[in-house]
């Protein structure tokens with residue numbers, strides 16, 4: 345949790361002078377986030393967030409931000425970069441691609457309510473529909489092929505029971521490939537956990553961190569949201585929050601009968617994906633002699649996968 349690149353007031357003032365955003369009043373590093381450096385910036389006109397991309401070249405950033413810019417033109421509350429006085433939105437500070445976005449009000453929800461789940465469901469469906477006319481979604485680098493390849497790499501870190509679970513689930517998912525391919529698909533957020541949304545009470549003010557957005561099944565995106573926002577103490581899903589989420593989503597884009605029949609498969613796939621990515625993150629943290637925070641442990645998603653599998657068995 346860090347800001348990796350330090351900035352002086354003079355550097356920031358120089359950057360802001362290219363925009364029509366008023367004078368610099370204050371700036372504070374934002375410690376949440378592990379990937380990029382973010383600053384909360386107050387000018388005489390309004391509040392902004394300045395992001396310096398730590399690991400990406402300008403062309404990659406252009407590609408990441410394409411979706412946010414598209415959704416910004418449709419008045420969705422996502423961090424879309426502000427243009428400077430000559431229409432340029434991608435700048436460079438300390439040799440790092442840099443953007444300035446509107447700072448949204450609100451905070452990350454903590455005790456998730458049914459109203460918040462309904463709101464995020466509605467917003468996700470809006471996101472799917474509003475992005476559907478933007479061509480060439482990015483390839484999902486954490487999709488099915490990655491599940492297969494990373495699973496064999498990571499299996500040496502697992503005990504026998506987890507290895508058996510992983511092998512069995514991959515075989516199940518492989519058998520379901522043809523069905524997955526028939527699901528309605530397009531751009532998906534792919535990481536809409538509750539720490540990537542802002543709320544003011546029960547009112548959703550923004551969805552953030554579109555940098556994993558890629559092509560995928562829309563139901564899969566909804567399942568990623570369900571596994572996090574509706575998580576229950578027994579490692580499964582809370583039925584009331586899950587119902588609220590689906591009601592919210594369907595109020596904008598009703599699910600087809602085929603999609604509704606695929607829930608269990610897709611919830612399992614979404615749990616598997618984050619079990620694997622957290623296992624990988626654990627391995628990487630260990631190599632730096634660090635640990636993942638308690639709320640990002642792989643076991644949470646392994647246990648959720650087990651819960652979904654037990655559900656499908658109990659349905660017979």
Ligand SMILES: Nc1ncnc2c1ncn2[C@@H]1O[C@H](COP(=O)(O)OP(=O)(O)OP(=O)(O)O)[C@@H](O)[C@H]1O
Pocket residue numbers: 374376377378379380381382393423445446447448449539540550552553
């Ligand atoms: N436009 C914005 N308005 C308000 N707050 C924002 C905005 N952009 C970022 N933030 C705040 O900064 C934090 C970090 O942003 P973000 O999640 O994009 O970080 P990151 O390091 O790029 O990604 P990661 O979550 O993968 O570590 C967010 O959790 C949020 O609190």
Ligand SMILES: N[C@@H](CCO)C(=O)O
Pocket residue numbers: 535537618621622640
């Ligand atoms: N949202 C992810 C981390 C960022 O991709 C997780 O909780 O595992």
